[in-house]
Amino acid sequence: MAAASQTRNLQMLSAALHAEPDWSAVLFQGCGFVPDVRSLQSWLDLAWEAGFDPEGRQQVGRVTGTRKWIGVTDAAALLRYFGIRARIVDFETKGTAHECDACGAFPIRGSRYTSSVLPDYDLCEACWRLNRSPGAAPFLEVAQAAPISEAILSWVWAYFTEEGGQSIRAPGQEGGPMVTFAGRPPLFLQHQGHSRTIAGVVRTQLADRERLDLLVLDPSSRTSHLQHALEAQNKWQDLTLVSGDSLNKSHQILYVCPGIANPEEREQLKVMQATAWFQCREVQ
Numbered sequence: 001m002a003a004a005s006q007t008r009n010l011q012m013l014s015a016a017l018h019a020e021p022d023w024s025a026v027l028f029q030g031c032g033f034v035p036d037v038r039s040l041q042s043w044l045d046l047a048w049e050a051g052f053d054p055e056g057r058q059q060v061g062r063v064t065g066t067r068k069w070i071g072v073t074d075a076a077a078l079l080r081y082f083g084i085r086a087r088i089v090d091f092e093t094k095g096t097a098h099e100c101d102a103c104g105a106f107p108i109r110g111s112r113y114t115s116s117v118l119p120d121y122d123l124c125e126a127c128w129r130l131n132r133s134p135g136a137a138p139f140l141e142v143a144q145a146a147p148i149s150e151a152i153l154s155w156v157w158a159y160f161t162e163e164g165g166q167s168i169r170a171p172g173q174e175g176g177p178m179v180t181f182a183g184r185p186p187l188f189l190q191h192q193g194h195s196r197t198i199a200g201v202v203r204t205q206l207a208d209r210e211r212l213d214l215l216v217l218d219p220s221s222r223t224s225h226l227q228h229a230l231e232a233q234n235k236w237q238d239l240t241l242v243s244g245d246s247l248n249k250s251h252q253i254l255y256v257c258p259g260i261a262n263p264e265e266r267e268q269l270k271v272m273q274a275t276a277w278f279q280c281r282e283v284q
């Protein structure tokens, strides 16, 4: 990816923050516009020099004039430098998979039964029901954690809906979908070296359940493709909707809390820590 597309998530987020007078007054020292790539890089170097996210600085080094990738932690350090309360949520997959010690199934899917008398002795549900290891009984059931996609989708849904917002019916369609403008800035979603902007979330009522999809702008896809698709009302969903199936990997989300940090809080913001951490099940 070119340097330009690597800072586009940050530029989109900055543009949204400029709409709020409190943030606009401090962001990039109140310049009122979104800086170009090189200026963003210099701001990040300044934030690091001021002591924001010392670990990140150590890992990345200087960025100005390079093609280095700017990730969520770097973006958070940059925003925090201006007193903006940028925070990070970590969605991580559970580290260890377990093997059934009776039938050898690996990894154990669904509930796992762990021996309360033998160390590190586990059964799958089928073997537990068949009582295949009476010598290791009794067993404790270890409930399966929620899939990572569910944790991400419900977190994003709560983020965009908890403050209410203004709802209107989508234009041009009688009985068409309701659109709610949440009044909260977009989110910055990252999986390893790939980051995207979450602009919203789409809820669809199916016969037996509700389905959530993320409404996403991907800086690595071409803006002209999306523009054509939107103008033609044709397959824009393929370019913007991200379903839960593709989210079952570790992700980080950057979000911005309302208000501006005072000088004391700004000092504390120099240390980068995830504010919430979800450990979830990985779904293959």
Ligand SMILES: [Zn+2]
Binding pocket: 100, 101, 102, 103, 104, 105, 123, 124, 125, 126, 127, 128
């Ligand atoms: Zn088994």
